[in-house]
Amino acid sequence: xxxxxxxxxxxxxxxxxxxxxxxxxxxxxxxxxxxxxxxxxxxxxxxxxxxxxxxxxxxxxxxxxxxxxxxxxxxxxxxxxxxxxxxxxxxxxxxxxxxxxxxxxxxxxxxxxxxxxxxxxxxxxxxxxxxxxxxxxxxx
Amino acid sequence: xxxxxxxxxxxxxxxxxxxxxxxxxxxxxxxxxxxxxxxxxxxxxxxxxxxxxxxxxxxxxxxxxxxxxxxxxxxxxxxxxxxxxxxxxxxxxxxxxxxxxxxxxxxxxxxxxxxxxxxxxxxxxxxxxxxxxxxxxxxxxxxxxxxxxxxxxxxxxxxxxxxxxxxxxxxxxxxxxxxxxxxxxxxxxxxxxxxxxxxxxxxxxxxxxxxxxxxxxxxxxxxxxxxxxxxxxxxxxxxxxxxxxxxxxxxxxxxxxxxxxxxxxxxxxxxxxxxxxxxxxxxxxxxxxxxxxxxxxxxxxxxxxx
Numbered sequence: 001x002x003x004x005x006x007x008x009x010x011x012x013x014x015x016x017x018x019x020x021x022x023x024x025x026x027x028x029x030x031x032x033x034x035x036x037x038x039x040x041x042x043x044x045x046x047x048x049x050x051x052x053x054x055x056x057x058x059x060x061x062x063x064x065x066x067x068x069x070x071x072x073x074x075x076x077x078x079x080x081x082x083x084x085x086x087x088x089x090x091x092x093x094x095x096x097x098x099x100x101x102x103x104x105x106x107x108x109x110x111x112x113x114x115x116x117x118x119x120x121x122x123x124x125x126x127x128x129x130x131x132x133x134x135x136x137x138x139x140x
Numbered sequence: 141x142x143x144x145x146x147x148x149x150x151x152x153x154x155x156x157x158x159x160x161x162x163x164x165x166x167x168x169x170x171x172x173x174x175x176x177x178x179x180x181x182x183x184x185x186x187x188x189x190x191x192x193x194x195x196x197x198x199x200x201x202x203x204x205x206x207x208x209x210x211x212x213x214x215x216x217x218x219x220x221x222x223x224x225x226x227x228x229x230x231x232x233x234x235x236x237x238x239x240x241x242x243x244x245x246x247x248x249x250x251x252x253x254x255x256x257x258x259x260x261x262x263x264x265x266x267x268x269x270x271x272x273x274x275x276x277x278x279x280x281x282x283x284x285x286x287x288x289x290x291x292x293x294x295x296x297x298x299x300x301x302x303x304x305x306x307x308x309x310x311x312x313x314x315x316x317x318x319x320x321x322x323x324x325x326x327x328x329x330x331x332x333x334x335x336x337x338x339x340x341x342x343x344x345x346x347x348x349x350x351x352x353x354x355x356x357x358x359x360x361x362x363x364x365x366x367x368x369x370x371x372x373x374x375x376x377x378x379x380x381x382x383x384x385x386x387x388x389x390x391x392x393x394x395x396x397x398x399x400x401x402x403x404x405x406x407x408x409x410x411x412x413x414x415x416x417x418x419x420x421x422x423x424x425x426x427x428x429x430x431x432x433x434x435x436x437x438x439x440x441x442x443x444x445x446x
Contacts, residue, residue, distance in 0.1 A: 105269045105375070107250040113226055120339065130250020131271055134338035 003037050003054065011060055011076040012053040019070050020051030026065050026098070032058055039067055064092035068099075068138050071124065093119045099126060099135055106131035147256040150392040151274045151310040152340075153182060156317045163282050165436040165446065166429070167252070173380040179445030180209035180433065186239035187213030188255075189266070189390075190222065190246040195405060196275070196429055200243050203434040207444075211358045223345035229258045236261045241442055243275075248347045249372070256313030262441040266293060270304035270371050275437065276404050279430035283422055284361055286429065287400055292320045297355050299385055300365035300410060302333045304372075306444050307404040308365050309337050316341045323347070324355045328384050330377070331367070352385050356395045364385070364403045364423075391418065402426055 015023055020038050029036065034057030039066070045052040059077075066073055067089040077085040099117045101108045107130050108115050116129040124137045141161040148154065148427045154162070169176050185204040187197050193215070213235075214220045222231060228246065232255040235242055244255050245266040252265035252272075267273040281291075288294065296315065302308050302325055312333065315321050323346035325333055334349060347356055356362070364387060372378040386409060387401070403411055403423040417419050439445050 103248050103249065104369075105247075107228070107246075107248040107254050107268075110248060111254055113229075113254055127336055128250070130253055130257070131269070132249075132334075134335045134339075 003039060004034075005081060006054055006078055007081050008054045009034060009054065009056040009078055010058045011055075011078060012061070012066065013050070013074045013076055014044070014047065015051040015053065015073045016070050017047070017049035017051055020053055023053060023066065023069050023073070026069055027061055029055065029058070029061075034058060055129075063087060063089060064095060065098060067092050068095055068124075091119050091122070091124050095126070099138060101128040101131060103131050103133040103134055104126065106133060141446070142441070142443070143440040145262060146441055147259075147263045148437065149252045149263070151277050151314040152317075153274065159198055159278065159281065159314070162278065162433065162436045162440060163285050165439070166282055166432045167286070167434050170436050176207055176435065176439070176445060178208040180204060180207035183207075183209040183444065184220070185209055185211045185213075185238045185242070185438065186235045186242040186438045187211060187215070187266075188235060188242055188244040189213070189215045190244075190251075191267065192216070193238050193245055193266065195430060196245065196273075197243075197277050197396050199427070199431040200264075200266065200275075200434050200438075203429050203438055206431070207435055207438060209438070216380070228254050229248075231255075232259045232263070235259075239278045241438060256445060264356055264437065264441070265407045266317055267306055270306050270309075270368075271304040272310045272313075273404070274310050274314075275434060276307045276430070277314045277425060277435065278433045280307070280311055280404070281314060282403055282433045283402060283426045283429045284400060287422065290358070291315070291318045294320075294360040295322045295323045295324065296361045296363060297326055297352075298365070299352055299355075299387075301331045301367045301371070301381075302327040302337075302365070303331040304368055305365040308363065309334070311363060312337055316344060324349060324358065326350070326352050326385070327356050328381055331381060331384075350385070352392070353391055356391065356399075359399055360396065361400045361402060362395075364401065364427040365405070366403075366408055366410055367408065383409065385410055387410060389414040389418065392418060395420070 037054040039052045039083045041049050075087040117126040126135045236259045241262045243264040243266045249269035249271035252268045256263040325348045367382045399420045400422045
């Protein structure tokens with residue numbers, strides 16, 4: 001399989017194998033005009049298998065959401081076929097309207113307020129800002 | 141200590157130093173209540189209760205009236221525009237345009253935080269579902285402190301519904317900052333403490349057991365809680381668990397002579413009436429302390445007379 005290098009855009013590398021589709025879903029990139037390539041089960045020396053996404057003519061992606069879904073991924077920015085920046089992801093401290101609180105007793109189930117989750121620790125555990133309901137890992 | 145303009149939503153909103161300062165102020169109010177009879181004159185407290193209450197609402201109202209202030213509010217949502225579908229945010233904005241401070245109880249967890257973000261006046265959480273009830277904790281800690289002098293080296297048994305028990309969650313979280321406190325959590329497996337409370341006390345020594353009788357001889361404080369019918373979606377679960385623990389005079393034979401038995405009340409049958417006259421039963425004295433600590437809190441958040 002041949003997928004050409006991109007001239008300008010963003011490559012999301014080292015996505016955990018099988019998670020590429022989920023990353024695409026949450027990146028909300030319906031409006032992207034350039035080509036998008038999702039490559040799954042790529043052989044990796046470091047991880048065995050990995051997924052990878054190439055976004056042509058995209059300047060930025062929401063690294064908070066990426067960090068939430070797969071904090072081991074790397075975001076590579078490319079300009080004129082050269083790597084201009086590599087960003088290692090980490091769990092975002094706060095995420096808004098990405099995780100929905102599943103506690104039926106939480107105020108978010110009845111009041112029109114954003115669903116806000118706060119990072120508890122490095123394991124990727126999050127707590128609802130309102131009711132403290134714990135989500136152990138959004139990474140599945 | 142300056143607490144003027146602050147909210148009290150969660151038990152960790154107050155530092156240990158701030159809580160200790162409030163306990164000292166409550167002690168001074170207990171000693172000379174007449175000195176505080178006018179300190180909140182001209183101030184208005186709004187009591188916003190979406191859920192039933194006897195002690196919390198009346199003790200807040202009594203506290204404000206004893207400080208010379210006045211009270212408005214509603215004690216059931218049916219008597220307000222809530223019944224027309226008004227949101228918490230809009231309700232609290234309305235109340236904040238009339239009152240100087242508000243106290244709110246709501247059946248949903250996190251409701252007080254939503255309200256505090258819109259209120260613009262100090263907001264006190266008087267219970268948000270099965271989450272937190274920080275002023276009950278101030279009452280509980282004041283009662284223990286008045287009797288024991290300090291919290292050093294005490295073993296506290298927290299018994300009953302630890303999953304949905306907001307008073308238990310608040311108590312455990314607040315105590316987690318005091319060194320030398322040991323917890324024994326006594327509950328059925330289905331009603332064990334939730335993960336967010338467990339996280340707060342992960343640095344402390346605590347046990348989780350099912351048997352109250354075995355744990356009793358070790359305890360300096362027994363904090364009994366009610367299995368709350370209103371927190372269950374399934375009545376069968378409630379019926380199965382409601383009689384898990386019943387404390388009676390016979391069970392107290394092996395308890396320490398200086399044990400303190402606390403209960404946030406109301407009780408159903410988890411403490412038998414034959415315990416009421418035992419000198420170790422503190423739950424009725426605890427109620428009066430609730431009014432004094434709420435007087436101290438209202439003064440502090442209004443910046444009056446402190």
